[in-house]
Amino acid sequence: xxxxxxxxxxxxxxxxxxxxxxxxxxxxxxxxxxxxxxxxxxxxxxxxxxxxxxxxxxxxxxxxxxxxxxxxxxxxxxxxxxxxxxxxxxxxxxxxxxxxxxxxxxxxxxxxxxxxxxxxxxxxxxxxxxxxxx
Numbered sequence: 001x002x003x004x005x006x007x008x009x010x011x012x013x014x015x016x017x018x019x020x021x022x023x024x025x026x027x028x029x030x031x032x033x034x035x036x037x038x039x040x041x042x043x044x045x046x047x048x049x050x051x052x053x054x055x056x057x058x059x060x061x062x063x064x065x066x067x068x069x070x071x072x073x074x075x076x077x078x079x080x081x082x083x084x085x086x087x088x089x090x091x092x093x094x095x096x097x098x099x100x101x102x103x104x105x106x107x108x109x110x111x112x113x114x115x116x117x118x119x120x121x122x123x124x125x126x127x128x129x130x131x132x133x134x
Contacts, residue, residue, distance in 0.1 A: 030113060038110045038121045041078060045086065045106055048073035049127030052104040056090055057129035066090030066104040070127070074106075085109060086123075092131060100131040 048070045056066030067088035075083035086108035093101050104127040112120045 041110045044077045046125045049104045053102045053127040053129035057102045057131045059132035059134040063092045
């Protein structure tokens with residue numbers, strides 16, 4: 001029995017500790033990655049809504065075309081699945097100064113990294129542009 005220094009009750013404890021710490025690190029890593037994906041998709045959808053509003057604000061374009069243009073840009077920049085998960089609308093509004101604006105609103109959710117969790121984080125963005133006069 002000489003010199004081993006490990007009690008019989010502690011055998012395998014290093015493996016269990018490694019597994020528990022590894023699980024915690026993996027959960028934290030996935031959470032950070034999910035936040036990064038959310039921020040990226042939100043930025044892409046915001047820029048796409050602004051692009052859709054600018055497109056629909058042209059004098060020779062119907063104002064309702066902004067929503068379709070937004071979904072097209074989102075689909076190219078991210079994925080078709082992300083674009084299908086969005087509901088976008090495009091309308092004309094008059095602001096307090098009398099300018100006619102094209103407003104594109106998109107709402108939906110960002111898909112989770114683990115597909116089994118579904119869509120976790122809500123997304124609601126708006127893009128605006130001044131309508132050109134024909």
